[in-house]
Amino acid sequence: MTLSPLAACAGPGSAPGVGSTSGAGAGSGITLALNRSLVSLDNKLNQFDAAVTVQRGVRQALTFIDPKLTVQHVLAERFELTAPTEWTVKLRDGVRYSDGSPVTVEDVSTALQMYQKVPGSFLAGLFPEWPTVTPVDAATFKLVTKHPVPTLDYLMANILITPAAANKPEELQGGVGSGPYVVTAANRGTGEYTLQVNDKYWGPAPAIKTVQVRFLPEEANRVVALRSGEVDVIDAISPDAISQLSGLGDVEVQQVPSTRITQLFYNFRKPAGHPLADPRVREALSYAINGPSLIKDVFADSVSPARGVVADTLTGAVQTGEYVYDPQKAKQMLDAAGVKDLKIKIIWETGEFANDTSVMEAVVEMLKAVGVQAELQQFQPGGDISKWRQGRGGDWDVLGNGYPGPTGLALTPLQGMFAGTKEKEATRDTYQGYVFPKIAALLEKASQETDKAARESILATAQKEIWNTWPCMWAFVPKTVIARRKRVENVLLSPTNSYELASVRLNG
């Protein structure tokens, strides 16, 4: 990896030239344009959706969550729950890194330690507790926890394995991986990378020999670059761009429902007696929102209505109800609850979801129609919204916010959002003050239940309980969208917004 100014001085990269219609060119390569800068090929600290595809092309985990959100074994040949607090894992025979060295049990153990040591890690929040590695033989080990973690096979899909000696408690900038590609050129400053096929790859050789990765933060740039053939695959596409690209003969727009849910989430730190502390009022306001119209007119059908408290694509998610548009009922319920001239403040961070401002302005009008006056406050990225969310910045009533489901499990976002306790609330670490001990207990029980059917039954009960508390005024599930040149085929887009580079092919 280089950040050397000399490298930047060396001139233009090896991506296509003028008017190229073949991305990385010459039929053997593709160019991906990401909306976020790929600052490393590691995910210890952050796991941006767009980066995962590239990171996993170079580094691999013991398991992998496939597009159907089921666990597939990668470096592990066997990954089995052998006791409530013990998983037995056997490394696949012959798995090795790009330098030819074998993947070892020590590498797994070190990786787990390094992920734990990174402060503020995204992944740390996904693990109820970190497992320890107990070696059995050269290729077999046990992952041991104090309490049952029955979803560890899913969670371990996020732990990328690196040779122990090269691993550090930080985002690794270089080093070797066991994936189908190796990095041959990189400029972290500009977010440009070149990947070449790993000649020592232990699995089937990928069809694409070269992958160029470019950082194009502006959507307009990505769309123009795709249309002109400079890049082959783009991500993070707004509804407007989808309709623009859908009509082009040489471009294919690919959409799948995502694992993310975007909500207009109520502030649960309201004092008793405040209208929003009353679930009937929260429910009433939800009838004011014309969801179908927002989905059709503002999102151009690029999102789906939420039918539960998490994205229904997730394993273990159940449909608990639907958001219904009935302004008359909203008014009646508000009257019945004795609420008059309600004023609320809606906050959100710019760019939290597509067409955010248009949605919020429409919501204001919808609320006005039922006699509720809404005020909007928008925060610039990097601003103070975190402080506000914790209730330290100022008072607010509804937060526009998205919550990811990176593990493919409903349990993960359910715990993240709805397992708040008084202890967590003391440090403002609950999700917008949501504290319902009964629900937290159910989620805790589900998280330790090793029987899958029993676990999902508990989770279903918990989700119904959550729905009945009316945590959201409205919610939707955005679709994961990529657009690609038609010469690029077999892009197996996952709801988690990534795909396996090794499976991508070029036609012709």
Add this chain to the structure above:
Amino acid sequence: MVRYVAQRVGQSILAIFLTVSTVFVLVRLAPGDPAAAYASPLATTAELDRIRAQFGLDKPLIQQYGIFVQDLFHGNLGTSFSFQAPALDVVLSRMPYTIMLAVSAILFAAVVAIPAGVWMARHADTARELGANVAMIAGQSMPEFWSGIMLLTIFAVLVPVLPASGFTSWAGLVLPTVTVGILQIALISRLVRREMGAGFAAPYLTIARARGISERGLTWRYALGNSAVPLVTALGTRFAAMLNGVVVVEVVFAWPGVGSLVVRALETRDYPLIQATVLVTAILTVLVQLLIDLTYPLLDPRVRLGKAVAS
């Protein structure tokens, strides 16, 4: 001369230090929390506290400043929060692209604007000058984001002969250069026209003409020569401004320069990266200004550095 340069260098170092110090304080007064921007949205309060401690953000501002100054004198501008790399290295990895675009744009502007300004001066108060003026005013009035998008639409989408974004080939330099250049051409050509107009009316030109010097010589050697100081000042000042990043153009063309970098640094409250960018661009700006000053005696023998201009 040496004393003047030494004095200017001393002043420049002080100016740079004050600039960087001001930025140090201002970015910390702005809303936002670097720890929250750095960590996962799911990070707990305890984790955010640990990150603040790791970055030294838990210390009093004056103590943070002391550490910053100490590190600055050791050439250490800290580690970028978002890149997890030395902030200076990140800036230096972007700087060549900014310098390249600035050099290219200023050369393009000079090559087009100087002859255009001379032509306008020679055709002063004619319908042709009026036409040229209209074109220049149009160039000056077009926002860079609009002209950039128009050029992009025409030459990268409708007639795809040039790359749309980034610097993947030398051809990628063309559209950003032209976009930045359009505004500069308009400004500089009008400046040349004004200065040369005054030059053409000056008595020394009448005498030179009486001595039988050709119109070409009068125009290029005398009238333009006399406009050299304001022209070089204008070109140098604009070049220095471009070194701070041509933010709009960098965004439109996804140009990997320092302008877009500093926008990102501000969004993520990446203090070390903001400070490193300001330091590097301030040094370059001061150097360019110094070079401009040093050219004055070469362009106008009446100028003596460090003294009042002889009349």
